[in-house]
Amino acid sequence: MADEIKCTLNDPKGKKSYSKVIEKSLLIGRKIGETVPGNILGLTGFELKVCGGSDSAGFPMRAEIDTVHRKKIFVRNSIGVKIKEKGQFRRKTVRGNTISDFTAQVNLSVSKYGTKKVEELLTPKEEAPKEE
Secondary structure, eight states: OOSEEEEEEEETTTTEEEEEEEEGGGTTTOBTTOEEEGGGGTOTTOEEEEEEEEETTOOBBOTTOOSSSEEEEEESSBTTBOOOSTTOOEEEEEEOSBOOTTEEEEEEEEEEOOSSOHHHHHSOOOOOOOOO
16 A cells, blocks of 8 residues: 555635645544644644545545445445436445545545635745746
8 A cells, every 4th residue: 555645625715626645644544524633734723624535446435434444335316326217226336434544535625724825835836947
């Protein structure tokens, strides 16, 4: 397993998303719906809410499944399933709500803002052109 996890951070105020790769051990054991300190992404004073994610094979995480393993659930019109006929269900493989070694990507949303803007802290600063 890789030691890194891709975090996609959603900023509701700025209406932008940012991507950052962090060490996996900072998030292991957290569940969907929990709040985590923004320090893990370099956002001092911020609080982030875990909204979802997916595992290394692309299976989405589901909040109501309390495990780290994959499960086959019976769903209708849900994550990855669109059924047009009334009354039909489909079996869908999903990952549980807990971040584990198998999680490849996590979706985070800003729940409490700090003193600076998210854009200032996460966008890479461009270097000034060197004069000869």
